Amino acid sequence: MSNKHITIIEPSQGRISLGLSEVWKFRELIGILAMRDIKVRYKQTALGVAWSVIQPLFLMIIFSLLFGRLAKIPSDGVPYPVFVFSGLLIWNFFSSGVTNCSNSLVGSSAMISKVYFPRIAIPLASTGVSLIDFFIAAGVLLIIMVVFSVSPTWQLVLVPLFAFGTYLSVLGIGLWLSAITVTYRDFRFIVPFMMQIWMYVTPVIYPVSFIPESFRWLIYLNPVVGWVSGARSAFLGTPIDWLACASSLALTAVLLFIGLRYFAKAEQRFADVI
């Protein structure tokens, strides 16, 4: 028994803290919650984990027909299917991560109102599913590259870097959305809609070079552009747009700061509002 352990419960007067030591103490819980979501996800489905492959593959086929064949969108000299799949890889990671994150707290209302644990464990754990999907899809992309005989270069080692950047932007936006959804359920409708629009303003199905020079600065205001274009270049061995990466890094840092701060503040009243 650790009798030395003293807890003081007081109203929070302006101080906000995420209680990182508490989060560390509950790290196993985060892992177990993530494993729960992963295990439960494909329970009672006939195709199981194959859905993680089928979904992006079909999107790739449809986009290749629509945008590659019909609209003849350029793809920086790479076969369009490979081009679009490499974009979708990061984009899907981002969009499913943010969506899962933002719904996570509301989906765990029973736990929040009946048990104590650092609340941030729930949105953190909810990104596990998206991470697994990302790894599977990355494997699929390597196979597709072989099929279309696109050979990777040394730049492939940079992929984890861009994936990590994407993950940080997922947390920044996802934590903020998860906390605000507790109070305003409107965001359950806003987020999926927002993600659809966001995809079209991000160079996922078209290259950055497709945008007229005079408007190109606009695209650097989008925090995921650097990660999407960076990861794509890293996979396909095309030149990396470091300016886009730098601006994404800066924007992600700001978003992460705002997201964590808002979450820490909102966390106090989750149990009363949810």
Next chain:
Amino acid sequence: MIEVEGVWKQYKLGNTVDLHKTLRETLSQKFRPSKDNNTSTNEYFWALNDINLSIQSGRTLGLIGHNGAGKSTLLKVLSRITKPTKGKITIHGSLSSLLEVGTGFHPELSGRENIFLYGSIMGMSRNDIQKKFDEIVDYAGIEKFIDTPVKRYSSGMYVRLAFSIAAHVEPDILVVDEVLAVGDKSFREKCLGKMEDVADSGRTVIFVSHNMNAVASLCQDVAWLNNGRVQQVGDTRSVISAYENSLLTASTNERASQLFEGELKHKLELKSLSVQGVEGNYTTTVKNNESVQVEATWQAKQQIERLAVSLVLFHNDTRLLTINDVAQPEGVKSGTFKSQFTIPAGLLHHADLSLCLGAHEKAHGQWSWAKGVAKLNVVSDGLSAVAHADDLISSIGSGIRK
């Protein structure tokens, strides 16, 4: 040791209705001149109103009081689920709370997986769970079903497994809400036994219950909460009797609706109760050769499928008999309805009986009950001389000597 100093907790009224503000409301409030901002103070109420308590290590404290007195809010504040609005609590040692059995269980996962999931939600490390795994499974008695998804478990198995995990967390301080109300009698006894073990091993226990017998047998001290304040705190016997005396003075209808609790509470409300056609009497005296009419008036807040209401007669804590208002559970529409019960004449000989009303929704297996809503005092008029004066039931058997 737990030190609670001047703790207040404020809630917004109508919390259950406008839980989720919509953006539109907030935006329109933001852009409207803040004329009616000052009047909004009336919409708040204090669920805890200057609570001061000191609980020494190794003691078991019972928290009693009727519904809405602030017991659950106090537990939530103690277990850090919600923050107090004012005041300070100092807790020495680790605390774990069991406010609901099985929160966080995932129906699709197996018993084994849920032990790890629920254990870590309750704050156990993977190693601790691994070490106690066999004990947990053994205590719950579910060895054979350990790899079956818990959605296939019977409700009894589900509750046993959840309680078993919680009982093996072994914190310095254990906080338990009325979780013993679920499950069958032997399970409830097992739970109480386990809690006694916990208390005997020198841990601190805080226990909320409406069951005064359980509180009396388990707790050394009792705090009685009323309207968010500590009405009285002290030794078990004197506080419980003060609380029970206060109940006698409240009107029966008010008491009945306050006592009614359980899963169906949000669907069904107990409006009034009458015994022998008289409403609002707490104790009714009847003769053993007359039949007794009990009528309960209910307000269904929504349509309920397959509902059965029963009247249960208790003598001390022994269940004597149950009478249902319908032979098979039937649906009720939203609105008021009455349940009528008749206790036949000549059945009871001489007894002090406590009336309990129970409601059971068959479709979801949900229960609610109001224990001790009224008392029935059956007196013998001396005619049935064959029965012994101490008998509860009239002499209805027959014997022959050869």
